Amino acid sequence: MAKDERRVYKIKTMNNISKEGLKLLPANFIASPDVEDPDAILVRSADLHDFEFGPNVRFVGRAGAGVNNIPIDRCSEKGIVVTKAPGANANGVKELVLLALLLSSRDVLGGIDWVRNYKGDAIGKDVEAAKKRFAGPELMGKTLGVVGLGATGRRVAKMGIDMGMNVMGFDPFLSIGNALNLDTRVNVVEDPKALFNKADYITLHIPYTADTKNFVGAELLSIAKPGLRLINIARGGLVDVKALKKFMDAGVVVNYVVDFPDPETMRLPHTINIPHLGASTPESEENSAIMVVRQLVDYLDHGNIRHSVNFPDSNMGICNSMGRLTVNHRNIPNMLGQITKVLADEEINIANLLNRHRVDWAYTMIDIDSPVHEGLREKILNIDGVVRVRFF
């Protein structure tokens, strides 16, 4: 049988992937930043847009939530499954949002700076005179607007409720799972303007895509409640910084806390730049790595897809037949007919079959009762729309 799986797999690790995840790799998986010609990639925030994927790469696992650093369309065209670790770092981000809300309210950073630079000899007395400069409002009783009620947003919303805040949320694509887990005290609105109009604090928890670029711009800021504090632990590009500066200068936005510093935000007044620390906790790093390593092993060993962002999630468990073949292909008519015809022509009996699609792409898993040979792979690969064939 022309099996091409269950050999030694080379896993290229980019960024710091937690050892707690890597130690779950079976012995035939070699993980290192330096492997040549990898079978799979584990990545966090490294930018893969200009990365050359070699012919053997079949899987990219993002040990985290945001996938804007990965060229998803290019991966799909090459039959590379891209997965992420939904919710694995959401608590870490939620806790940083709490800190951001507090830092945006109480000028603790300014106060600490003042102490650090103090040159006098009566600090105990002088703090009492200086501290009025660093005073700021409490969170309790204020209105918090949460944009995006996914894994992080819904946790942040609950935290706001627990802090005694009135919480409004906006998410037109809210999943059933997240809706069921959303605190019923969150006032979900259908228009972000309703939220900008009322909120004292707004925090963003949406993915950065072509559709969400500059989500916070002049249109929403022009109806914002004066005194707004804006928190962005999601992605820098969600906020139009030029528009933000205008509304800061006009006194509408009091301050901005962002986890993605760039040259523009570094020059912005009233801005706290955090060096992308949202998921930088041991717990988040471990959860993300463990989740994505499990996906990687299941995909390379069995062809099962979990938490993918380009191909459909598909799970046939462990193969109990003579063999399994998997086909990554376009979601176009008659693919299944053509694939099964190739098998029928070779008198190969199908024991079990799964065919799923997700937007433009589809995945077919077939357990078979007879051996396969290399010629069969070529025949299936020759079907228009097929981008990868694997034998197990």
Ligand SMILES: NC(=O)C1=CN([C@@H]2O[C@H](COP(=O)(O)OP(=O)(O)OC[C@H]3O[C@@H](n4cnc5c(N)ncnc54)[C@H](O)[C@@H]3O)[C@@H](O)[C@H]2O)C=CC1
């Ligand atoms: N600073 C950091 O270290 C981290 C940042 N992030 C960022 O936060 C984002 C969200 O993370 P999760 O909550 O884990 O993802 P998630 O996928 O669980 O939630 C995203 C939510 O945003 C909603 N959404 C999408 N487009 C929207 C729009 N235009 N308006 C309102 N809602 C919209 C979706 O329906 C979904 O419920 C990630 O994509 C990533 O960019 C996530 C983790 C760590």
Ligand SMILES: O=C(O)C(=O)COP(=O)(O)O
């Ligand atoms: O999960 C995300 O989207 C993050 O931004 C976290 O990124 P990191 O894994 O800390 O490089």
